[in-house]
Amino acid sequence: MDAAVLNGGFGDAPIDAARAFRAAMQAMARPGTIHEVTGAEPPAPLSTATGVLILTLCDPETGVHLAGGHDCAEVRGWITFHTGAPFVSAEDCDFALGTWEALHPLDRFRIGTAQYPDRSATLIVERAEVRAEGAILTGPGIRDTARLSLPDVAAFRANASRFPLGWDAYFCAANRLAALPRSTQVEG
């Protein structure tokens, strides 16, 4: 088997995963904050931060959808070896992975139901860079306002408008990650 598929997992899984989970949780709890994560070395085109999120959040019970260029043999093999997560269609996925363009159309993803709003997808968006500038964020977890470089303000505004339904998003670039939950109000 290709060594690239087998390499690049957490060196010390309990410690690395706990640190990564803390970063992922803080990013989602405080939208607009940027966290640096380490530990994973996934094959291209996955970034380190995306790899860390996958290793931390995915297991055999979470369906993963790979969009566009991310749907390649190396990425599939790497995710299978390290997490055992099954690959599913966009309509059934718990986690969707890809660039912002590849993830479109966004109405494919689950937004939960009124009884179970948690049965929704989390988008992991691969970006060239994640910076604390651009769109203005307000809402839970933000003291006054925060700023985050979003790919598209209108889509996130529409997503926030159907709260408590909707999907959540992580943005990853190299080893930096930020998040935008559905509860955050976005203004251009």
Next chain:
Amino acid sequence: MTEMTARKDWMSLLAKAPPKALAALWDTRETPDFTWLRAPEIGAAMVRGRMGGTGAPFNMGEMTVTRCSLQLDGGAVGHAYVQGRDKAHAERAALVDALMQTDAADRVRAEVLDPLRADMTERAEARAARAAATKVEFFTLVRGED
């Protein structure tokens, strides 16, 4: 035997081997240099069975399994899934699996796998013999019901 079934065969042997028996055979050898791909981790696996070996599958119960993957410095990759919670046992099993894919295969087979298989067959036969001694033969008398 094809390459796949041969590997399946020795991985199955290592998975079921008693840790002490493998340790006794292995620890006389020098451990080759390797890197972890997946450090030993303990989990549970659901064992499924079929009634009579042919019926519909049912869940028999969970068993504790330790797994690990490693890569020798030569490039060979070894995997191990062994019963129980012995991480050192999983490491030895993965090393044997990796070495069986290298030039050292014949030596490993002769020095580790064959004695291990003989040992396990002997244990199984001894146990079967003990059980056979307690076997009761039932037979039915004609009851003349007609």
